[in-house]
Amino acid sequence: xxxxxxxxxxxxxxxxxxxxxxxxxxxxxxxxxxxxxxxxxxxxxxxxxxxxxxxxxxxxxxxxxxxxxxxxxxxxxxxxxxxxxxxxxxxxxxxxxxxxxxxxxxxxxxxxxxxxxxxxxxxxxxxxxxxxxxxxxxxxxxxxxxxxxxxxxxxxxxxxxxxxxxxxxxxxxxxxxxxxxxxxxxxxxxxxxxxxxxxxxxxxxxxxxxxxxxxxxxxxxxxxxxxxxxxxxxxxxxxxxxxxxxxxxxxxxxxxxxxxxxxxxxxxxxxxxxxxxxxxxxxxxxxxxxxxxxxxxxxxxxxxxxxxxxxxxxxxxxxxxxxxxxxxxxxxxxxxxxxxxxxxxxxxxxxxxxxxxxxxx
Amino acid sequence: xxxxxxxxxxxxxxxxxxxxxxxxxxxxxxxxxxxxxxxxxxxxxxxxxxxxxxxxxxxxxxxxxxxxxxxxxxxxxxxxxxxxxxxxxxxxxxxxxxxxxxxxxxxxxxxxxxxxxxxxxxxxxxxxxxxxxxxxxxxxxxxxxxxxxxxxxxxxxxxxxxxxxxxxxxxxxxxxxxxxxxxxxxxxxxxxxxxxxxxxxxxxxxxxxxxxxxxxxxxxxxxxxxxxxxxxxxxxxxxxxxxxxxxxxxxxxxxxxxxxxxxxxxxxxxxxxxxxxxxxxxxxxxxxxxxxxxxxxxxxxxxxxxxxxxxxxxxxxxxxxxxxxxxxx
Numbered sequence: 001x002x003x004x005x006x007x008x009x010x011x012x013x014x015x016x017x018x019x020x021x022x023x024x025x026x027x028x029x030x031x032x033x034x035x036x037x038x039x040x041x042x043x044x045x046x047x048x049x050x051x052x053x054x055x056x057x058x059x060x061x062x063x064x065x066x067x068x069x070x071x072x073x074x075x076x077x078x079x080x081x082x083x084x085x086x087x088x089x090x091x092x093x094x095x096x097x098x099x100x101x102x103x104x105x106x107x108x109x110x111x112x113x114x115x116x117x118x119x120x121x122x123x124x125x126x127x128x129x130x131x132x133x134x135x136x137x138x139x140x141x142x143x144x145x146x147x148x149x150x151x152x153x154x155x156x157x158x159x160x161x162x163x164x165x166x167x168x169x170x171x172x173x174x175x176x177x178x179x180x181x182x183x184x185x186x187x188x189x190x191x192x193x194x195x196x197x198x199x200x201x202x203x204x205x206x207x208x209x210x211x212x213x214x215x216x217x218x219x220x221x222x223x224x225x226x227x228x229x230x231x232x233x234x235x236x237x238x239x240x241x242x243x244x245x246x247x248x249x250x251x252x253x254x255x256x257x258x259x260x261x262x263x264x265x266x267x268x269x270x271x272x273x274x275x276x277x278x279x280x281x282x283x284x285x286x287x288x289x290x291x292x293x294x295x296x297x298x299x300x301x302x303x304x305x306x307x308x309x310x311x312x313x314x315x316x317x318x319x320x321x322x323x324x325x326x327x328x329x330x331x332x333x334x335x336x337x338x339x340x341x342x343x344x345x346x347x348x349x350x351x352x353x354x355x356x357x358x359x360x361x
Numbered sequence: 362x363x364x365x366x367x368x369x370x371x372x373x374x375x376x377x378x379x380x381x382x383x384x385x386x387x388x389x390x391x392x393x394x395x396x397x398x399x400x401x402x403x404x405x406x407x408x409x410x411x412x413x414x415x416x417x418x419x420x421x422x423x424x425x426x427x428x429x430x431x432x433x434x435x436x437x438x439x440x441x442x443x444x445x446x447x448x449x450x451x452x453x454x455x456x457x458x459x460x461x462x463x464x465x466x467x468x469x470x471x472x473x474x475x476x477x478x479x480x481x482x483x484x485x486x487x488x489x490x491x492x493x494x495x496x497x498x499x500x501x502x503x504x505x506x507x508x509x510x511x512x513x514x515x516x517x518x519x520x521x522x523x524x525x526x527x528x529x530x531x532x533x534x535x536x537x538x539x540x541x542x543x544x545x546x547x548x549x550x551x552x553x554x555x556x557x558x559x560x561x562x563x564x565x566x567x568x569x570x571x572x573x574x575x576x577x578x579x580x581x582x583x584x585x586x587x588x589x590x591x592x593x594x595x596x597x598x599x600x601x602x603x604x605x606x607x608x609x610x611x612x613x614x615x616x617x618x619x620x621x622x623x624x625x626x627x628x629x630x631x632x633x634x635x636x637x638x639x640x641x642x643x644x645x646x647x648x649x650x651x652x653x654x655x656x657x658x659x660x661x662x663x664x665x666x667x668x669x670x671x672x673x674x675x676x677x678x679x680x681x682x683x684x685x686x687x688x689x690x
Contacts, residue, residue: 072648098651168539173624173641175439175649195440204649207438212541212635213624215503215645222507227515227539 038316042069043076043089046177046235047300050113050335051089054328061323064316073177073204080107080303086313088303091115091177092184092204093282106306108355109281110321110348111299113329114338116236116264117182118246118296122224123148123163129258131156133250134189134287134295140231141169142192142199143210148229156250163229170223170232173213175204181298182233185286189295236264237336251295252287263294264338272344281348297338307356318352325349413667420661423654431661437626437642439650444658446665448626452636453669456543456618457611459632460550465604468555469593472562472600477588488563495556503620506549511540511621514548519633532630541623544632549617554607561603565596598685605677612670615640639666 048070055066069075073090080088083103089112099107119137121130136152139145145152149162172179183202186193195201200208214220217238224232224244236259239246248256257263270290271283287295302321308314325345332339340348417424423444424431434445471491475484519538523529569592577591593600615638623635624645639662650656 074649074651077651166537168537173619174645175647177649201440203440205439205646207436207440207626211625212539213645214541215620215624218504219507219620223539223541226508226512 037067038064039066039087039313039320040068040085041066041076041087041089041302042071042079042085043303044073044091044177044300045070046091046115047089047113047337049237050328050332050337053331053335054324057328057331058320058323062319064320066320072175074175077303080305083309086308086310087317089301090303091298091300092180093301094303102305104305104307104309108304108306108351109301110304110351111281111340111344112302112324113332114264114268114285114297114299114340115177115181116259116267116294116297116338117178117185117233118236118239118244118259119231119233119249120221120224120239120244120246121231122226122228122245124228126160126162128160129245130160130247131250131256132247134186135191137249138186138190138193138199140167141171141186141208141211143169144192165229168227168230169208169211170214170220170227170230171208171211172205172220172233173215176216177204177298177300178217178233178235179206180204181235181286182296184284184298185296187286188284189287240336249295251293252289253291253293255292257292257294259294259296261333261336261338263292264297265341266290267293267295267297268299268338268344269293269341272341272347275347281351299340304355306354311358314355314357318355318357321352322349325352413664416660416663416667420657420664423657423661424664426654427658427661431658432665435626435628439646439652439655442652442654444654444661446639446642446658446662448628449637449639449642449662450665450669451628452543452546452622453612453638453640453666454673456546456550456622456636456638457608457673459543459547460554460611461604461608463547463551464555464607465558467551468558468603468607469562469600471555471559472566473588473593475559475563476566477584477592488560491556491559493556494552495560499553499614499616500620502549502553502617506545506617506621510549511545514538514542514545515540519544523633533632536629536631536633538633539623539635541621541635542633543622543629543636546618546622546636546638547632549621550611550614553614553617554610557610558600558603558607561606562596562600565599565603566592568599569595598681601677601681601684605674605681608673608677609670612673613640613666615644619644639663639669 048068051068051070055068059065068089073092076085076088076090077094077098079085081098081102088107093109094107119132123130132153133156136145136156139152146167147164148167149164154162180203183193183200183206187202190199191197193199193201200206212223214223214232217234220232221234221238221242221244224230234244238244239259246259248258250256251267267285267288267290270288270293271285274289275283281299281301283299285297285299288297304317304321305314308317325348329339329345339345427434427444431444431446432450433447434443435447436443436445437448438444475488475491479487515538519534519540522534523538528534573591573595574587577587582590618638619641622638622641624637624641625635626637627634629636643659643662646655647659650659
């Protein structure tokens with residue numbers, strides 16, 4: 001009895017830890033090839049609700065089935081690099097180094113929708129939305145601003161009576177596109193966040209100087225909801241659906257902007273106006289210019305091979321993306337994603353022509 | 362790793378058992394049955410070795426780069442490529458041991474009540490409900506922890522420990538009470554491992570021979586004395602086995618702990634402070650780890666967890682062995 005118990009204990013402890021990882025590198029593709037699926041994709045979890053809506057609507061309209069596994073941006077990039085999936089999806093653009101390791105050559109980035117990260121807080125008695133700017137948020141999350149009634153917060157909120165309590169910072173513990181968007185913004189909107197200034201820098205997970213790590217959006221918001229004096233960040237859709245208080249953030253034009261679908265699209269408009277003739281679209285719209293732009297905004301991308309080894313699949317994928325830009329974009333707002341600005345959609349539709357439809361194995 | 366799993370049993374199935382002289386002349390069915398069960402028995406160790414091999418191979422780049430500092434350093438910065446797992450090793454061991462301290466007496470109490478005191482009509486339903494605790498998914502435990510346990514901890518238990526009992530001045534109960542903490546993780550683990558310990562203990566206690574009890578009673582022992590001096594000592598090695606099973610479960614538990622422990626790469630003496638565990642860091646970071654060193658460091662955490670689990674189990678097994686050798690008082 002007891003020896004079995006010991007062996008079992010060893011195994012459960014260990015397999016429990018392993019079961020989460022390890023399977024990202026191999027396998028999976030063979031599962032679905034035989035079951036009538038036309039295209040396989042994997043990647044970001046953040047746009048998964050809208051992607052799955054698109055894929056199901058597209059299947060109804062055309063009969064083309066697309067299987068998407070929301071395993072995280074990292075897994076999406078890895079599987080695309082190894083040629084296991086037909087397309088990837090990511091909340092942060094691939095680096096040149098990552099692209100150079102891709103099996104079938106050049107990877108193109110196609111923005112799909114826009115997302116935003118909101119700063120949420122728990123301050124009993126404060127009913128007007130808090131106003132913050134990039135430098136103040138950075139210093140709060142670095143732990144240099146420690147009290148709610150700090151002069152620099154008060155200066156932005158003259159009409160709010162701030163308590164003299166400690167600030168509890170809550171951040172994501174799991175690697176996440178949400179963290180990437182948030183730190184990408186702090187990186188460009190403050191002078192102290194970048195690694196060159198001794199700060200944590202940007203990434204899907206960074207070394208946080210202070211605070212607690214919550215698991216997922218629900219972990220962060222659960223902690224913030226329950227702890228007076230806390231501050232955290234979640235993605236917009238989650239905050240809206242749970243009616244969390246959100247701060248208005250000062251943009252480059254000096255306005256304090258509430259995160260809304262319109263203000264996020266405005267953030268992309270400002271950047272698109274500055275684009276050159278043939279950009280690769282690995283662009284950050286964080287802290288972008290433009291009136292009414294919400295600064296903690298970001299694109300999310302589909303990752304596609306320029307020279308796919310399978311011509312039939314490449315054509316199917318391009319057909320879907322054409323449909324996505326023409327029809328899909330319109331339903332983005334219903335799930336709290338901001339659609340791309342019309343000018344950008346037009347340019348991206350034209351860019352679909354850059355994908356090679358002749359097999360080059 | 363997944364591709365390796367189905368391949369593992371094949372060589373085991375192919376190899377017939379050697380020297381099966383004891384079965385000479387027996388029916389063919391016996392031989393087939395013996396071959397089959399041997400193959401199954403061999404498959405498990407082979408599988409374990411395979412998993413260990415794969416994990417260590419994947420962890421090798423990180424282990425090679427950081428060497429011993431991987432288990433002594435507290436730096437964990439994916440951007441800078443610095444990885445040290447000391448806080449996670451500490452958190453894994455401390456949260457599990459603390460859970461055991463909280464859970465074992467309670468589970469033993471439940472088991473003793475069920476085997477010795479519970480009326481027959483109540484025994485079945487209560488056993489069933491306790492066992493049911495093991496069937497709750499750990500993410501549900503985690504959510505329950507966030508929304509029910511942590512507020513109680515923050516508003517009642519932590520102030521009680523720190524202020525009412527005056528323990529706030531000791532290093533173990535100092536610091537602000539946010540809820541997410543080593544203590545919170547240990548408490549949820551204690552609840553999660555309780556059914557394992559109590560189920561095993563209950564079965565072992567019920568298996569204590571009637572003569573053992575009757576002898577104690579005949580010597581004039583009260584019921585309490587009978588349980589303490591005759592029943593529990595007789596069953597102790599089995600009870601310890603149950604405790605070890607619970608410990609193994611606690612060491613590897615991932616989701617609920619991740620949701621409650623606060624996920625901070627820091628070693629703090631205070632149970633009110635957040636911590637981290639090896640399983641949690643893998644769960645949190647693996648999906649989004651793109652660079653190879655990061656992935657490798659996470660696999661190294663898995664390898665370290667394997668070693669920690671083996672060491673803790675070896676110690677526990679040695680304890681069981683010693684207890685079993687002692688004369689029963």
